[in-house]
Amino acid sequence: MVRHTAESYREAALEHLKLALTLHSELGEYGPAHYWAGLGVECMLRAWRLLEDPRFDSRHDLKDLVKEAGLLDLVPPKKKDLVAGALGEVVRRWSNSHRYRPSRLIARWLRDKRIDDRVSGDRLKYSSRQIVEAAQTVVQVAEQQWQKRHRSTPGPENSDGI
16 A cells, blocks of 8 residues: 655645646646646645644645644745735635536536636636646745755765765
8 A cells, every 4th residue: 555655745746736737828728727736735735734743634625734734834924925825715716526527517616606706708717827826836835845844854865976
């Protein structure tokens, strides 16, 4: 059985964000971009949560995971409002159930939740841009903090001395 580690969740977060950006910007696949952006944030939060305590439930409740991960406590004060706002956008726009929904049903979910009611035009495209940008903010700032935290930890040396 494959066991997830904080590092594997972090790596998945970076991959998922990259995929979300590609889906949104290059392929115009707004429903899948929506899902992968939120999943990237969930993975980064899980990475930070595992560093705090290896025992936690596996529910996909981002509100709880934001609190349990303690990420906002690690963010520099000048970026705290930015990251908190971005987390709020992801929490508002994402559901793990999006993985089962085609784009038209993600659009309906957004409509039923009354998200972006004032937007004219393609609301799914607009929402996708919002969640992808918010996810990018969260994952990038979390990654910066991750790198700062792990800089002082020596990594495995390359056997070639490189």
